[in-house]
Amino acid sequence: MITLLLFVLLTLSAATDEWSQFRGPNGTGVSATKGLPTEFGPQKNVIWKAALPPGHSSPVLTRDRIFVTAHDKEKLFVICLDRQTGKILWQREVPRSHPDRLQNVNNPASPSPVTDGSNVYVFFQGFGLISYDAAGKERWKHPLGPFNIFFGFGASPILVDDKVILPVDQDNPTSYMIAVDKNTGRLRWKVDRPVVISGYSTPIVYQPPKGPKQIIVPESFQLSAYSSENGKRVWWVRGLACEMKSIASHDSEYLYINGWGFPQNQPGQQVKTTSFEEGLTTYDKNKDNLIAKTEVSRDGGGPMDKMLSAAFEAFDLDRDEKLNTRDWEVFRAMMASENGLLAIKMGGEGDQTANAIRWRYQKPVPQVPSTLLYQGVLYMINDSGILLSFDPSTGKVLKQGRLHGAIDKYFSSPVAADDKVFVIGQGGQVSVVKAAGEWEVLAVNELDDECFATPAIADGRIYIRTRSALYAFGK
Numbered sequence: 001m002i003t004l005l006l007f008v009l010l011t012l013s014a015a016t017d018e019w020s021q022f023r024g025p026n027g028t029g030v031s032a033t034k035g036l037p038t039e040f041g042p043q044k045n046v047i048w049k050a051a052l053p054p055g056h057s058s059p060v061l062t063r064d065r066i067f068v069t070a071h072d073k074e075k076l077f078v079i080c081l082d083r084q085t086g087k088i089l090w091q092r093e094v095p096r097s098h099p100d101r102l103q104n105v106n107n108p109a110s111p112s113p114v115t116d117g118s119n120v121y122v123f124f125q126g127f128g129l130i131s132y133d134a135a136g137k138e139r140w141k142h143p144l145g146p147f148n149i150f151f152g153f154g155a156s157p158i159l160v161d162d163k164v165i166l167p168v169d170q171d172n173p174t175s176y177m178i179a180v181d182k183n184t185g186r187l188r189w190k191v192d193r194p195v196v197i198s199g200y201s202t203p204i205v206y207q208p209p210k211g212p213k214q215i216i217v218p219e220s221f222q223l224s225a226y227s228s229e230n231g232k233r234v235w236w237v238r239g240l241a242c243e244m245k246s247i248a249s250h251d252s253e254y255l256y257i258n259g260w261g262f263p264q265n266q267p268g269q270q271v272k273t274t275s276f277e278e279g280l281t282t283y284d285k286n287k288d289n290l291i292a293k294t295e296v297s298r299d300g301g302g303p304m305d306k307m308l309s310a311a312f313e314a315f316d317l318d319r320d321e322k323l324n325t326r327d328w329e330v331f332r333a334m335m336a337s338e339n340g341l342l343a344i345k346m347g348g349e350g351d352q353t354a355n356a357i358r359w360r361y362q363k364p365v366p367q368v369p370s371t372l373l374y375q376g377v378l379y380m381i382n383d384s385g386i387l388l389s390f391d392p393s394t395g396k397v398l399k400q401g402r403l404h405g406a407i408d409k410y411f412s413s414p415v416a417a418d419d420k421v422f423v424i425g426q427g428g429q430v431s432v433v434k435a436a437g438e439w440e441v442l443a444v445n446e447l448d449d450e451c452f453a454t455p456a457i458a459d460g461r462i463y464i465r466t467r468s469a470l471y472a473f474g475k
Contacts (some may be wrong), residue, residue: 019456019457020062021112021114021159022112022202027203027247029414030416035418036457037473038432040430044445048471049086050086053079054107054467055077055107055453056106056110056452056453057070057111059112059463059465059470061115061458065089067115069109071107071109075096076095076126077109078113080134098126109124112453113156113157114158118134121159125145125152125153127144129144129180129185142187148172148319149169149170149200150313153200154245155203156202160205163179163188169198169219171317189230191226191231199220199244201218201244201245203215204217204255205228206346209347214226220242220243222236222237222240224236225346236351237351237352237357239338240342241338246259246368251373253345254343254344254345254346256343258370259339260339260366260367272304272335273335290324293321296312340363341360341371343358344358359394372414377390378390379421381410386403387423389436403429410425411452412451412455416435419434420442421434421439426451428447428448429445430464432445450467451467452467453466461473
């Protein structure tokens with residue numbers, strides 16, 4: 001009888017401890033669970049380990065199941081595991097309808113699934129959206145693409161009431177955001193976003209004092225809020241960097257978003273650019289009113305030569321190896337934007353740039369990992385392994401220091417629970433940090449495998465996906 005009661009209590013606890021999407025409840029990266037281990041690894045505090053094909057997507061949880069996506073060469077998979085044992089319950093192959101454009105470390109299974117507690121909704125750049133029920137039966141599919149995104153897709157779908165929301169920020173043709181019915185997969189609305197390029201961020205949801213919920217998504221050069229009912233753009237804030245890859249940390253009033261574009265784009269260090277007409281005079285050797293890749297020299301002597309040569313493909317939005325007027329204006333905007341971390345007040349109507357920005361931090365920020373707001377402190381991990389804590393009300397740095405043994409890049413975003421912050425480097429080193437403005441490292445755990453995915457935390461366990469496996473660690 002006591003064993004049965006304990007099982008019921010644990011089940012109820014797990015049911016209320018949600019981690020149903022990328023970075024958990026509304027993308028915060030925070031769980032209310034307690035009793036997490038400080039020290040763990042392949043031989044310590046392992047509840048279970050499940051071998052998986054590669055994938056960068058993060059695990060998402062229902063009361064009794066875990067969903068991930070994966071790939072094996074040209075094959076795409078949705079995988080369902082038992083949450084208590086790690087046993088694979090089912091695996092479904094998704095057709096790869098078109099080739100992916102992937103750069104650097106990105107892979108075909110980067111976007112994370114989202115679940116409503118029973119069904120799962122997944123997105124693959126090589127196919128589009130597809131949904132399965134808890135038993136692995138296909139419910140619907142909504143093919144999309146092909147896409148033209150420089151680094152490959154990074155944003156994950158989210159659920160807002162009865163709709164699956166997905167932003168598609170691409171270089172060419174026009175970017176857009178869609179909402180499909182979660183029960184049928186049919187399009188509910190689509191909004192074009194012609195000024196947006198090169199976005200990789202997962203949205204968050206904001207409930208204003210009046211009116212429907214709003215979908216907030218950081219985009220190139222700006223952050224926008226859209227009505228969840230019809231996709232209408234409600235308010236926006238300009239001044240962000242050109243490449244938005246992180247997801248916003250937030251409370252009920254403010255959000256915190258970091259953006260990265262080019263290494264030198266700190267205040268006063270932007271690359272000087274000229275008009276397209278002046279650019280034609282300098283580079284257009286065959287006089288066709290276009291600037292070809294072959295016409296740009298890295299050592300031409302001009303201030304733009306090095307950047308144009310090194311990142312030509314990033315500015316060439318239609319990938320024809322020639323820059324037209326639009327490409328050139330995007331290049332100029334990228335060179336003029338500034339990297340940094342911003343605190344932004346949510347809400348309003350129209351352009352809120354003049355009044356919404358609470359503070360800016362314009363020193364080096366990470367390319368990919370998001371900030372973390374936990375127990376009144378804001379955390380940020382830089383690419384070089386430097387962890388910073390901020391006062392979220394002022395932007396004042398409370399402490400900064402290099403994590404022990406931090407020599408890798410960071411792609412996984414920090415998460416927190418049980419008065420601890422968990423930070424994972426690409427090489428599989430997990431730094432467990434005591435949560436405080438004057439934080440301190442409690443332990444550094446070695447996973448002996450690469451790690452790109454952001455962990456999930458629930459029911460006294462931390463679920464960490466490495467290149468080859470999914471672990472459940474707990475006491």
